[in-house]
Amino acid sequence: DADVTQTPRNRITKTGKRIMLECSQTKGHDRMYWYRQDPGLGLRLIYYSFDVKDINKGEISDGYSVSRQAQAKFSLSLESAIPNQTALYFCATSRGRDNQPQHFGDGTRLSIL
């Protein structure tokens, strides 16, 4: 089983719909992250969470919200999806210490029509 699992893997939806992307991990890591990947732009951080009670905005949080339901679960919501949120979304985890590598899920490809 994958250590960091994202669901769904693919989603096509319409403008204005509410969408939730889910992430669960079995690594026991405290820190969790949501990124989006766009061609030519690399990965950009949307939100991150140190632990269940600590959630912080990343560089591109507008239009997104998150919920850390448990240490192992971190979901990303688009309250009212728009076409420029079409992207590949990644969840990642890391240990709660500096210089630790991040471990990524396989991504969710989201298309908004």
Place this chain on the structure above:
Amino acid sequence: GNSVTQMEGPVTLSEEAFLTINCTYTATGYPSLFWYVQYPGEGLQLLLKATKADDKGSNKGFEATYRKETTSFHLEKGSVQVSDSAVYFCALSDTPQNTGFQKLVFGTGTRLLVSP
């Protein structure tokens, strides 16, 4: 702010050729540096890392040396295989002031295509 610049791809090589993917960075302080690899349909995986100047990270035949004087962390492999075809991302750790939080700043990625 801190940033990472990678060479644009795709980089197209024949099997057993020598690989270099250039990466330079701009940073205050002393960040750690990473190379991640993304195979088709998968998430990013850590390939190697270096945490201080002159450190050499290595894994699976890939190497990169943290060069503070040239602010570079170029990825090299002596003999590539078809299975190395992937997108490679250079990244640095960044600790924004007063946050105590260390986050990764990624380059835009370089696609490597290796043909038999």
